Amino acid sequence: MRWSIQRRALEIVDRVFGANAWAAGDLWSQIALAQITMERTSDGAQSLARAEPLVRRSPDPRDLRRYLS
Numbered sequence: 319m320r321w322s323i324q325r326r327a328l329e330i331v332d333r334v335f336g337a338n339a340w341a342a343g344d345l346w347s348q349i350a351l352a353q354i355t356m357e358r359t360s361d362g363a364q365s366l367a368r369a370e371p372l373v374r375r376s377p378d379p380r381d382l383r384r385y386l387s
Contacts, residue, residue, distance in 0.1 A: 340381075343375075
């Protein structure tokens, strides 16, 4: 259930801001955490790889610190 809600949220963020918007980075990070918690480590690693470049583009440096913690 959690995954489907996050996936839907990601679809909305992608539609509103674009697939490469920095705003989607936080959501990708949350999805990765959920995947890793479900022991889907390969999927989680892919989601983190997708999140990092997006988060690095954020105008707020606190976003990167939160992502890296």
